[in-house]
Amino acid sequence: MRNHPVxxxxxxxxxxxxxxxxxxxxxTHGVFQNVLQLDGERIISGVSTxxxxxxxxEKIAEHRPYYQITxxxxxxxxxxxxxxxxxxxxxxxxxxxxxxxxxxxxLRVIIMELARITDHIICNGILGVDTGAFSGFLYMxxxxxxxxxxxxxxxxSRLTTNIGRIGxxxxxxNSIAFAKLxxxxxxFPPVLKEFEALFNRNRIFIDRTRDVAAVTVENALNYSxxxxxxxxxxxxxxxxxxxxxxxxxxxxxEVPVGTNGDVYNRFLVRNEEMWQSMRIIEQALExxxxxxxxxxxxxxxxxxxxxxxxxxxxxEALIYHxxxxxxxxxxPKTEVYHSVEGANGELGFYLVSDGGRSPYRLHFRRPSxxxxxxxxxxxxxxxxxxxxxxxxxxxVIAGELDA
Amino acid sequence: MGKISNEDLLAKISAxxxxxxxxxxxxxxxxxFETEREQLIDLLDFLKNDPELQFIYLTDLTAIHYPEQEKPxxxxxxxxxxxxxxxxxxxxxxxxxxxHIPTATxxxxxxNWMERETxxxxxxxxxxxxxxxxxxxxxxxxxxxxRKEFPLEDPNRVDKKDYFFGR
Numbered sequence: 001m002r003n004h005p006v007x008x009x010x011x012x013x014x015x016x017x018x019x020x021x022x023x024x025x026x027x028t029h030g031v032f033q034n035v036l037q038l039d040g041e042r043i044i045s046g047v048s049t050x051x052x053x054x055x056x057x058e059k060i061a062e063h064r065p066y067y068q069i070t071x072x073x074x075x076x077x078x079x080x081x082x083x084x085x086x087x088x089x090x091x092x093x094x095x096x097x098x099x100x101x102x103x104x105x106x107l108r109v110i111i112m113e114l115a116r117i118t119d120h121i122i123c124n125g126i127l128g129v130d131t132g133a134f135s136g137f138l139y140m141x142x143x144x145x146x147x148x149x150x151x152x153x154x155x156x157s158r159l160t161t162n163i164g165r166i167g168x169x170x171x172x173x174n175s176i177a178f179a180k181l182x183x184x185x186x187x188f189p190p191v192l193k194e195f196e197a198l199f200n201r202n203r204i205f206i207d208r209t210r211d212v213a214a215v216t217v218e219n220a221l222n223y224s225x226x227x228x229x230x231x232x233x234x235x236x237x238x239x240x241x242x243x244x245x246x247x248x249x250x251x252x253x254e255v256p257v258g259t260n261g262d263v264y265n266r267f268l269v270r271n272e273e274m275w276q277s278m279r280i281i282e283q284a285l286e287x288x289x290x291x292x293x294x295x296x297x298x299x300x301x302x303x304x305x306x307x308x309x310x311x312x313x314x315x316e317a318l319i320y321h322x323x324x325x326x327x328x329x330x331x332p333k334t335e336v337y338h339s340v341e342g343a344n345g346e347l348g349f350y351l352v353s354d355g356g357r358s359p360y361r362l363h364f365r366r367p368s369x370x371x372x373x374x375x376x377x378x379x380x381x382x383x384x385x386x387x388x389x390x391x392x393x394x395x396v397i398a399g400e401l402d403a
Numbered sequence: 404m405g406k407i408s409n410e411d412l413l414a415k416i417s418a419x420x421x422x423x424x425x426x427x428x429x430x431x432x433x434x435x436f437e438t439e440r441e442q443l444i445d446l447l448d449f450l451k452n453d454p455e456l457q458f459i460y461l462t463d464l465t466a467i468h469y470p471e472q473e474k475p476x477x478x479x480x481x482x483x484x485x486x487x488x489x490x491x492x493x494x495x496x497x498x499x500x501x502x503h504i505p506t507a508t509x510x511x512x513x514x515n516w517m518e519r520e521t522x523x524x525x526x527x528x529x530x531x532x533x534x535x536x537x538x539x540x541x542x543x544x545x546x547x548x549x550r551k552e553f554p555l556e557d558p559n560r561v562d563k564k565d566y567f568f569g570r
Contacts, residue, residue, distance in 0.1 A: 051539035056555075059549060063555050237485055350481070361468075
């Protein structure tokens with residue numbers, strides 16, 4: 001944390017003032033409450049209260065078949081729901097022992113990296129807004145819309161996507177989706193470059209962010225931080241590299257790492273991750289050229305719903321459809337932990353199966369929940385305005401925080 | 404998986420805590436074992452601070468409820484050794500009328516909220532925890548909602564019985 005000059009209050013009658021920052025404060029971008037004790041503008045102590053939008057997903061998940069849990073995961077980190085969807089599919093596929101064709105893996109990689117870009121667009125754009133620069137946000141938001149249109153072509157929805165199915169995708173990517181993806185890859189880089197030109201060496205922005213809320217590596221690891229904020233502190237822990245899933249080992253990309261974990265480093269790490277994500281998407285597009293273009297799911301009739309026209313005309317398909325919907329296909333009795341690199345950290349799924357149609361126990365390792373824990377302790381001694389941009393750069397999403 | 408195989412890891416742990424490591428299994432290559440709460444903190448401390456193992460990262464801490472078991476509440480720790488890229492899963496089962504377990508906040512600050520969440524949903528009491536309050540549910544709630552006996556929906560409703568939906 002920054003070494004501020006010690007602020008000495010000579011008036012003995014002045015007492016610390018209490019400020020309720022939240023639960024619905026325009027500067028916090030979500031339902032976060034922090035009860036702060038302030039000495040002037042400096043925070044003496046703070047207490048975080050969370051749980052305002054708790055929706056008991058883990059309890060609901062114990063009563064839903066596996067394929068109905070995907071929409072619940074949408075609502076965790078809703079800025080990058082495809083990553084959550086894919087993470088959940090992969091957890092179930094690991095449990096059931098489903099091997100996916102390479103093309104499906106690459107399509108998933110494309111979707112996940114697009115989601116990472118949209119998440120970082122929001123986070124860095126909003127960080128700009130909170131430091132007083134609105135225009136960068138406006139330039140970037142247009143391209144979130146472009147990505148959402150790609151989602152629309154693939155699955156029909158935009159924010160809470162419910163994209164993909166256990167075993168693959170519900171339908172193949174159409175030519176419009178690829179055309180929009182190519183258009184995005186062509187048009188976004190100059191805008192991102194302009195965005196970086198606006199901020200990276202901007203005197204005001206640097207003064208507002210550099211050395212604000214810096215964390216040590218020891219502290220970040222001790223608080224189980226993960227994702228860009230941990231990498232900004234200098235730890236190159238990325239699940240995509242450490243424990244590759246969905247054929248990430250086939251891709252050539254770099255993991256950007258910061259030095260002192262302050263807000264400025266986090267901003268730079270996120271920007272660089274967007275560049276790397278685009279590299280990955282371009283490689284994935286090259287790779288799927290070499291794969292048969294009609295494959296978009298694995299051959300697992302026990303778990304992947306047959307096409308509707310077959311259900312009406314084909315006895316076997318009807319049986320499979322019925323068995324899947326009624327959950328009559330047993331799952332192995334075991335437990336599995338699977339994690340993916342979400343946009344703001346390691347998103348883990350701990351699934352315990354008792355062989356039934358729904359999980360016996362499902363626990364989400366939610367990076368927002370675990371990352372946000374340090375917020376109140378690290379705000380001590382900070383200026384209120386620094387604490388606001390610290391929260392923006394942690395990229396805590398209320399839906400994921402409260403599950 | 405990593406630089407240390409599960410056999411070596413288990414041998415190293417067993418050398419320190421010989422008969423306290425039980426029910427060893429490896430679902431999907433993740434070493435899983437049970438232990439008892441008496442030496443849980445010693446075990447975690449050993450895993451974290453051993454110069455070779457270095458399980459410095461507490462990935463996850465949660466619980467599970469098996470109502471029919473003699474010891475129904477299980478507390479589950481997922482640790483990750485970032486140096487060796489190996490994970491380990493540790494379970495501690497607690498009797499229903501004695502759900503006390505020592506806190507891990509002395510080893511990881513990050514355990515604080517994870518333990519509060521576990522207390523909130525399962526009623527596990529983490530002894531010597533600095534601030535053991537409910538975290539996601541309202542403070543005046545009396546039940547522990549992730550226990551199996553707690554119904555998902557209002558049990559007085561007659562229009563949404565589970566058997567209508569095959570569950």
